[in-house]
Amino acid sequence: MAELQSSNSTAAQALSEAARVNLLDFDLEGLTAFCEQLGEKRFRATQLFRWIHQKGAADFGQMSDLARSLRDKLATRAEVRGLKITSEQASADGTIKWLFDVGNGDAVEAVFIPEADRGTLCVSSQAGCAVGCRFCSTGHQGFSRNLSTGEILAQLWFAEHHLRERLKLQPGERAIDNVVMMGMGEPLQNYGALVPALRVMLDDHGYGLSRRRVTVSTSGVVPMMDRLRVDCPVALAVSLHAPEDGLRDQLVPLNRKYPLAELMAACGRYLEAAPRDFITFEYCMLDGANDSPEQARQLVRLVTGRAGTPAVPCKLNLIPFNPFPASGLLRSPKERVDAFAKVLMDAGIVTTVRRTRGDDIAAACGQLAGEVQDRTRVTQRLTRPAIRIAPAPVQQEGDRLHGRRAG
Numbered sequence: 001m002a003e004l005q006s007s008n009s010t011a012a013q014a015l016s017e018a019a020r021v022n023l024l025d026f027d028l029e030g031l032t033a034f035c036e037q038l039g040e041k042r043f044r045a046t047q048l049f050r051w052i053h054q055k056g057a058a059d060f061g062q063m064s065d066l067a068r069s070l071r072d073k074l075a076t077r078a079e080v081r082g083l084k085i086t087s088e089q090a091s092a093d094g095t096i097k098w099l100f101d102v103g104n105g106d107a108v109e110a111v112f113i114p115e116a117d118r119g120t121l122c123v124s125s126q127a128g129c130a131v132g133c134r135f136c137s138t139g140h141q142g143f144s145r146n147l148s149t150g151e152i153l154a155q156l157w158f159a160e161h162h163l164r165e166r167l168k169l170q171p172g173e174r175a176i177d178n179v180v181m182m183g184m185g186e187p188l189q190n191y192g193a194l195v196p197a198l199r200v201m202l203d204d205h206g207y208g209l210s211r212r213r214v215t216v217s218t219s220g221v222v223p224m225m226d227r228l229r230v231d232c233p234v235a236l237a238v239s240l241h242a243p244e245d246g247l248r249d250q251l252v253p254l255n256r257k258y259p260l261a262e263l264m265a266a267c268g269r270y271l272e273a274a275p276r277d278f279i280t281f282e283y284c285m286l287d288g289a290n291d292s293p294e295q296a297r298q299l300v301r302l303v304t305g306r307a308g309t310p311a312v313p314c315k316l317n318l319i320p321f322n323p324f325p326a327s328g329l330l331r332s333p334k335e336r337v338d339a340f341a342k343v344l345m346d347a348g349i350v351t352t353v354r355r356t357r358g359d360d361i362a363a364a365c366g367q368l369a370g371e372v373q374d375r376t377r378v379t380q381r382l383t384r385p386a387i388r389i390a391p392a393p394v395q396q397e398g399d400r401l402h403g404r405r406a407g
């Protein structure tokens, strides 16, 4: 009987949650439309938006400059619904990772990375990921579902206001001034939820972040890169990981749909509207797979336009791989990374080797792996016998044209 009552009350709670509108799902325009539906003036939406995002308020009773009648209406029809926190882990280097329960057995992760001059939050956009990159823990878990705008924003909303208290920040100081959409998921495969979330991050009545300080990372969903350029141009990072199509087809399967020539052309178009005058290319260093000096030279040819694709002003970010058994891949030794970086830098390309952060709590790049009910065949595909990653062909000077596909 007790069990029955408990399941009834859980069901009742779920019903009441479903019936209420989650105000974290709205950008300011959406919240304005919602307030107008309630018969309220537009400026009320701005007040409400500021309470939620700037002050971290979830209790309408606290929102003292809102009319009592509006607070009463909101109490019956709306709520500010954050995510349940399943766990928190803090690294020796100050990195903090939170695991958020998003229901039905799915959980996603967000990571706070403090640095001397800024605080960065790495945010998830999907429970799992359908792209299935070979070197990525999330990719190996498969895909469950897209997060809603509210679930994307709830990670920032919680982290910002929790950290303000925890770090005892003064009024007006903020904990997070940099957001990277580099957590679990391919953000551009959840475009409809992503864009309103980005707008809230940028909105002066919301988090007021600069466009240069909000980065969307993509494995190369070309049509959505073109849409983002028009709808909400923020900084762009592209997961490249290979200098030619044959290898990239194996490491980043989306490449079979949008090969490098199309991707580089889309990067060029994106730069016409981007807040920065370069694209960041991420390149995960995989021992014996993509880290030879010849592959570094191929990469130079690719980004400088000598491979027959458009030149793309860029920064190269070399990422130490965090190995996990299912990948069948290993981290490149430091001397190989250094030699690879030298080829790029000698060619005048700004190159950084990413310092790993939070790897004692599995919060480093590529290690995020919440809990995902795989509803796709990604897991199945990736657990087939390991692919052979053939070394890149050594090209003769006369061959180095037109980015021909090797696979």
Ligand code: SF4
Pocket (backbone or CB within 6 Å): 129, 130, 131, 132, 133, 136, 137, 138, 139, 140, 183, 184, 185, 186, 218, 219, 239
């Ligand atoms: S690297 Fe990004 S796009 Fe590739 S599987 Fe992982 S989360 Fe998905």
